[in-house]
Amino acid sequence: MTLNNKMKTLCLFLLLHASLQLQCDKKKITAHIGEEFVLVCKYDSSRYLVSKKYWCRGSSRNSCQILMDTDGIAKSAKSQIFDNNRNGLFVKVTNLQIEDSDVYWIGIDKIYSDIMVSVNLVVTKVPVSKPRLWPLSSLVPTCWGEPVTVRCGCTKGDDIYYTWYQQTPHRDFLVHRSSDLSLHCGATKEDSKYYCFANNSVSSEQSDIVSVHVLIPANSSCIYVVNIQGQPAYDCADRMRTTTAETPPLTTCEGRTETHSDPGDQFLTTNQTDHVGFFSRAWTGVPLWYTLLRWGLFASLFITLCIVLRCTKARHKKYAKRRRRRRVNGKQSTR
Incomplete structure (x- = not known):
């Protein structure tokens, strides 16, 4: 050995x-x-x-x-x-x-x-736990187009890096590297889904989905709903009803109608406008009998006005004839 x-x-x-x-x-x-x-x-x-x-x-x-x-x-x-x-x-x-x-x-x-x-x-390092999502303020103001911030955070983990992604059918897109997701009218043009990704050198975890449902897209005063699992659900039904019931802006002709000071002129102008939309309004919530009654009253008023004008014109003619006769008789008597 x-x-x-x-x-x-x-x-x-x-x-x-x-x-x-x-x-x-x-x-x-x-x-x-x-x-x-x-x-x-x-x-x-x-x-x-x-x-x-x-x-x-x-x-x-x-x-x-x-x-x-x-x-x-x-x-x-x-x-x-x-x-x-x-x-x-x-x-x-x-x-x-x-x-x-x-x-x-x-x-x-x-x-x-x-x-x-x-x-x-x-x-x-401590492995990251599943990220939790919560809004930093109430989600209801999104019905009025207000911005909202959703925060992502882990209860366990060391040196955690947070990243937000947008989920699409083909591939997921990086939104930004941060623990906060900011949503506002300019960034919510269509329905979208987002999730948070948390990782460190030991492990990585993905959060639940944040779904954004856009009801009315706009650069400002949009209407959208944000749904987060574990957060109270809400809708914008009341806001949608008030939005669709708002009076459309006045046209130039309708604007001139409101500037008249004479009630009689306003009545005539309003009836002229109603005449244009007679057939369109008769079937959009206004009863037909009400429309016929209104137009009947207008016709009666118009006929009465014509009779008064005609009688007044006839009186003026008779008065003028009498004056001419008096002048002729006066000249003859002078001679």
Whole structure:
């Protein structure tokens, strides 16, 4: 047997012997930032009950740095070691950070060669949880075209990046990189669906859908409804009724009708306008009998006015004839 083989065999024997004298419940520990762990080890209390035990950091057992020992000589703010004699040896490390990832050793002080067992510690960031969505204000003002902001946030996770996407049948489009989605009339021309994407170096999660239903598109004074899962549902039915019932702007001719000060002239002008839309209004909510009655009254008034004008004209003619006769008779008497 060569010298190298003898050395390998001796090392294996020593490791096996050490493992029988010191055993821990974990050989590899994976934790997240801010968490803690407890390592439980058993040792031969009949031989090493009063020996010093220590917690050591470093890739090599011969050069690792002792962080804490049972004699209280080495101290660490994050590490604690307890020797509970026959009940075992306990190591507790708190407030873990990324930089704590390394190889650690549990050691028992022994002449010539300490008994040591390695533990591999890996600290990672906290995975992100599913993003939650909520509006920063009431959603109801969207019925009046007011802007609204929807925020995306995770209850768990470190160094989270938020991104908003618009969902389409063919592909999803990046809206912007932020935790807030701003909706307003100029950005809501048609029905759309959005979702938030949260990720860090450990994991990624997608939020529920934010659906935007556009009732009346416009650059301003638009009407749209935003639906978010978990938020109270609403509609813009009242706003739609008031919008469709609004009086259309007056034309130039109708505007002149309102500027007249004489009620009689207003009545005549209004009836002239009604005459143009007689057939169109008769079947759009106004009863036919009402339209006929109104036009009958107008005809009666018009006929009465014509009779009065005609009688007045006849009286003027008779009066003029009498005056001419008086003038003729006066001239004759003078002669």
